[in-house]
Amino acid sequence: MVRGTEHRRRLKVGAALSDGLGAVPRLWAGAWGVLLFAVMLALIAPWVPHGFGSVVYGLGSGLAMLAAWGALCRLAATPDRAAAERAGLRAGGFQLGKLEARIVFAAFLNLLFLSMILVVLALVVLAIFGMATALDLEALRARNWAAAGPAWQLAMIAAVAAIAVTVPILLAVRLALFSQATAGRGYTVSLNTMGIATGSFWPLLAVITVAILPMALLMAAVVSGVPYAGHPAVVAAVLAWVQAPVAAGVLGAAYRQLEYWAPA
Secondary structure: OOOOOOOOOOOHHHHHHHHHHHHHHHHHHHHHHHHHHHHHHHHHHOOOOOHHHHHHHHHHHEEEEEHHHHHHHHHHOOOOOOHHHHHOOOOOOOOOHHHHHHHHHHHHHHHHHHHHHHHHHHHHHHHHHHHHOOOHHHHHHOOOOOHHHHHHHHHHHHHHHHHHHHHHHHHHHHHHOOHHHHHHHOOOOOOOHHHOOOOHHHHHHHHHHHOOOOHHHHHHHOOOEEEEEEEEHHHHHHHHHHHHHHHHHHHHHHHHHHHHHHHH
């Protein structure tokens, strides 16, 4: 791989959303079989026997979801169906190949990295709180800042708390395109996904917000008590036929804008 001549490092949110949502029918057409299979698996969940049957069912469901996501990523990260097929897409989206294994491995590496960061941040927060011995906990609970203690300690705790919250979000957003990058480049892309997203945190955050919007709306409908919103058939259909294709489509469009490598 060599660096291409175009360096499209600034993400255009409108174009990414337009291209990504416009690609959803193409994603449906390329992965219809595995998406339908995933919904059918979800519908038979109440009749799955306990014990070993549950283990087999869980493994099968996980592999079906992985195959579906792999198919959607191939379609979204490539310009057309032919390119997706060259990347390993099979009829109906039924395939479990190197890409799926690479996505799992990249996800593991990213989760391991984020876990390490969270542990370090937690230790720092605990150390800072341990140093702030002059603070009045009762005043803090009552939000009586004047009586809580020295202002510099309050400011230090507020700054550390802000860092502890923002750093994981920043890293998670910059790592969000790892599946699409793995599909597009043809090898495992984990932490170096952050290089693709450099300089595009806020636009990418906006794209991710739209990507998870179907699931958020479904959860809101379930919590609000909308009739049938929590029915297994509705949940399975929304997740498989709306949430996954929309997420893959808009993230794939964002990846194609930001990608700066081209095959040698």
